[in-house]
Amino acid sequence: MQKRISKGLNIPESTIYGVVTFYSFFTMVPKGRHSIKVCLGTACYVRGGKANLDYLQEGFDVEAGGTTKDLRFSLDSVRCIGACGMAPAMVVDDDTYAQVNRGNIMETLDSYK
Ligand code: FES
Known part of the structure; x- marks a missing residue:
């Protein structure tokens, strides 16, 4: 290119x-079809953002900054997306999710094929 x-x-x-x-x-x-950005700003970090990132890295067998083997997701960490009241927050493509945790994160991602 x-x-x-x-x-x-x-x-x-x-x-x-x-x-x-x-x-x-x-x-x-190559980037994945969908972009996951896990916020690791201070508010999100102390409320579980790092645990969410670790969970996704382990669950999808990909490091932050990488892309899953099936090119479904690219995973990144970011510093504060300006939604601290929603901590821990995650952005998938153009959608922002609040109070993300192990109990709801995979269900949230199920709709992104
Ligand atoms: S620290 Fe995550 S939105 Fe501000």
Whole structure:
């Protein structure tokens, strides 16, 4: 893709690579169909955010920053999504979930195929 962009815009590949590696929203590995972001800001952390992240990492056999083998989910941790009253919070694609815990997290994710 970087070669195509380089050729199409007549910009050196090294410049395209520099942009891709500088901005965190670009990636050079495939992403999952759905994005899970577990909040590890202070409010979420103390109310179980880290336990939620650990649970998902173990349940889906993927580390934060990675993607499940079936490309269903990409899992990331984030620092405060501005919804501290909902702690511990999780964002899946464009949906924000409150008071996430082991008892409801997998049920929540079931609807994301
Ligand atoms: S710390 Fe999680 S939303 Fe603010």
